Amino acid sequence: MSVSSAPLRVAVGGFGAIGFALAKALDDGIDGLALAAVSARDKKKAADKMEGFRAPVPVVDLEALAELADIVVECAPSTVFRSIGEPALKAGRIFVPLSVGQLLVHDDLKDIAIAHGGRIVVPTGALIGLDAVRAAAEGNIESVTMVTRKPPRGLMGAPYLEQNNISLEGLNEAKLIFDGSARDGAKGFPANVNVAAALSLAGIGPDRTRLQIWADPAVTRNTHRIEVEADSARFAMSIENVPSEENPKTGKITALSAIACLRGLVAPMRVGT
Ligand SMILES: NC(=O)C1=CN([C@@H]2O[C@H](COP(=O)(O)OP(=O)(O)OC[C@H]3O[C@@H](n4cnc5c(N)ncnc54)[C@H](OP(=O)(O)O)[C@@H]3O)[C@@H](O)[C@H]2O)C=CC1
Ligand SMILES: O=C([O-])CC(=O)C(=O)O
Incomplete structure (x- = not known):
């Protein structure tokens, strides 16, 4: 994007x-980007949440976002992944x-992108080191393993727990609740391990990427x-994410990663792979 061109609408x-x-950061101002619209289940609540914004934007249905923007997050x-x-x-x-696990389910979206000139850009999200994993994947990677530990409340409600009758109530020591592929983990824990899906897409794919999930009260x-x-x-890397106030399943750094990712789409200089 040249300095004089119009900002990309988000x-x-x-x-x-x-x-x-993310919307608040855009409203506060990021060079080259402009908030254009948001969507929420409860539109009135969303409009109220934008009260302190400098330039509140329309709250629209998910399907309408694409008409109003150049970038849809x-x-x-x-x-509701596919509707967006x-x-x-x-x-x-x-x-x-951000619900990256859904890319493994809706894997035809890549073909739709190719057919219509769209692009899918996956932020690192609540993870670390996808730059190094992508670089290593240009050569040969033998193995990728990820071990996730979350407080039990950050895992409650996952379909895998319900399907396998696993209770996390009153847990007083760490419990291994899943050991398998990133594909199966992302399916069983769609709100908890999108990071495993992102890792697998950066590296050796969802079937070869191994994942363990621990519920750990400590x-x-x-x-x-x-x-x-x-x-x-x-290489080995680890990240300890502070849960966000609004949704303890989601690490605070995720929104910051999305902001950094969008900034990278328009910035004159970008650092990292
Ligand atoms: N890639 C990564 O590293 C990470 C990904 N994630 C994933 O990102 C996604 C978002 O996480 P998070 O922000 O914490 O989620 P929240 O639960 O905090 O927010 C979800 C939002 O979606 C809105 N919504 C729900 N249903 C609809 C609908 N039918 N139409 C329009 N809007 C709707 C809700 O509206 P309302 O406010 O009205 O209820 C709410 O505003 C999740 O899938 C999560 O698992 C999370 C952490 C890390
Ligand atoms: O926030 C985190 O630590 C990771 C997360 O929820 C996810 O990947 O879905």
Whole structure:
């Protein structure tokens, strides 16, 4: 984008922990970007939440976001993922998903992007080191493993727990609740391990990426540790995310990652892979 061109319009689908923080940052001002519209289940509540904004924007249905923006960010429950992503890509927009696990389910969206000139740009989100994983994937990666530890309240309600009759009530020691592929983890915990899906897409795919999930009453932060063994490097990284006030399942850094990702789309200089 040249310095003189109009700012790219950003629509935000979902106005909770991530969406509100992102919209607020855009309203406060980011060079080259302008907030254009938001969407929420409760439109009146969303309009009220924008009261302190310098320039409140329309609250529209999810399907209408694509008409109003150049970049459409998805930060809503996984169940409405497609209603945001498909119109955005069919309109040739840049689609920025946060419910990344859904990309494994709706894997035809990539073909829609190709057919209509859209792009899917996945932020690192609540994770770390996807730059190094992507670089290593240009060579050969032997293994990628991720171990997630969350406070039990950050995992409650996951379909996998209900399907397998796993209770986290009154837990007084760490419990391994899932051990398998990133694909199965993302499916069983759609609101908890989108990071595993992002890791798998950056590296060796959802079937070869291994994931363990622990419910741990001793941790107060959402913690993810990654280990990668590749022909170019061996690395291990971990991140301890402060849960956001609005949604304790979601680390606070996720919204900041989305902001940094959007800034990277328009900034004259970008650092990192
Ligand atoms: N990639 C990553 O690293 C991470 C991804 N995530 C994922 O990001 C997504 C968003 O997370 P988060 O912001 O914490 O979620 P929240 O629950 O805080 O917010 C969800 C928002 O979606 C809105 N919404 C729900 N249903 C609809 C609908 N039918 N139409 C329009 N809007 C709707 C809600 O509206 P209302 O306010 O009216 O209820 C709410 O504003 C989740 O899928 C989460 O799992 C989370 C953390 C990390
Ligand atoms: O916030 C986190 O630590 C990760 C998370 O919820 C997700 O990946 O869905």
